Amino acid sequence: MIGSRITHRVADGVRVPGTWRHAFIRNGGSYFLTDLFVYADGLVDCWGLVTLDGFEEKLRTGWVATDLEAGARVSAHEMALWKFDEPHSWLTPELLLAEVRDTVEQLNGRPDSTDRCLAAVDAFLADRTEENRATAREAYLAIPETQRHYALGDMDRKDWQLQVLVAGPGGYPEDRPDDPVTQEAYDSALAYFEQRDRSAAARAARVPADGPDTPFAPAIHLYQTFVREPSDDPGTNALRNDYPAPIDLGGVTYASVAHAYWALSVADPGTRPAVAAEDNAHAARTLAADAPRRDGWEQARTAVLTTLLRAKYAQHPALAEILLATDDATLVYDDMDSCFWGDNGGRGRNWTGRLLELVRSELHAARTGFTLGETGGPALA
Template structure:
């Protein structure tokens, strides 16, 4: 299961999504607790990148361990060391491999073994023949045993209704009871699925009150530029803070948003004037770096930048049109000098991009007469 453990690797310039889970590596009889990385292209990193077939061999050979001999030594790198005594494992090589296969399906947005089982259950509920029940039961048994309790997403009942439905009246729910299933218990399971299907259908038909949760447009990457002069059609480069679009703030005209930002950050009036008059935004930043910062600047800087961006796009309608044309795209802003303002390959906070999206939303609202 992927959960919140999201990672990636880059192959030939392509970002490959992945996830990770804990696992033990048996290296010469010493067991190491480590992370097993699983990627969407069916590559697994278990102390080295291997294909899924090679990973299966490492499981069969015990290199990726699922059993632990009594008295064997183990360690977690630079954290702890211990000896196995009475160790229990919930996995076999087959189970772990099946979970990894499911994870690869999930990373690719494909149905995994649980999805295939629930699809087979839907077929059975629509046409309750014994052959359809047998097909659904086979699909249920194809779910890794460790994952079956999570199949319904109901941690109160776990997979009890699923087992009851597939066992049928007089059948046996192996992990719940050795007693034959009563007609009443079976009817309760059928009712459970009918109610569940109704809730799912209702949820699917319900419109999102507030619109989609994520952006449906491709991201727009605002790469680092060093524009010295304005051009007729700057494109996305015109959305950069350092683009030469003069902005008037409180009666002072600055060559760019970047000039205004760095000027306003300085405590001394003389330093502010020097920064405002700097030849370039790069020079303005350098001068500001040598100046004394205003008290409370760190806490106020996003508010200041928001005000400056509002002024820029109010005073430059052509640039506002470029910003509006990005729709609802995520704006990814590069800033080699700041991990606060820039995204910087996913390592920064992208505040410049986020504030541009805020101002863009305000422009859309104004155009639509909202607010």
């Protein structure tokens, strides 16, 4: 179960998603509590990257340990050292391997053993033959034993109703191998699944009160460009801060948002006109970088850029239309000079993209007649 344990590694410049769990490594007769990293490409880091076949070998040889010996030394790096007294493990090599295989499926958005079981249950409920029940029971038993009680997502009754359903009247559930399922218990399980299906259908049909949680439009990547002249059809290049779209701030005209940003960042008012007058945004940044920043610039810079973006799209309606046409897409902005402003292959914070999405939302609000009122933002001078 991945939950909130989300990580990644970079391979050949590609971000490979992953997760982790605790595990014991046995080396030289001692045990070490560590993190076992599992990645979407099927590699597992257990003090070294191995394939799933390699991981199975590590389990077979006891390098990744599921059998814990009483009296053995154990350490958690730089935290604690102790000995096992009466150790008990819920895992076997087979169970841990099955859990890791399920994790790889989850990381890739593919059905895992639980999903396959629930699909088999749906097939049985649609056509209640003993053959379909046997298939559903086999799929249930294929779920790692440590994960079965999570299968229905019911933390009160766990997987009991699932055990009863796949066993059938007169059959024996896994948790009570000496207690056959009665017709009453079976009917109750059927009613449970019928209600579960009705609840799922109702959730699927429900319109979120505050709109969708994820964008309906595909993400748009605003790649690094060096546009020197405006275009009649700039496309999303127009959304770049260095695109030549002059903005007026308090009677001072800047050739682009980037020119304004770098001129305003400089502490010396006498240097700002020279920065603003540079031929292109790159030159403006270079000149500004050699001058001291204003006090508190790091804390103010996101508010400054927000104001500049508002000015750009208010003063250039055609460019505002280009921004509005991105709908609710995630805007991924590249900035080779800054991992603060750019996404840069997942290494940056993408603040420019996020602020563009904010300004886009404000433009949508204005178009629908929603009045935001005065923001009371800082004056830029």
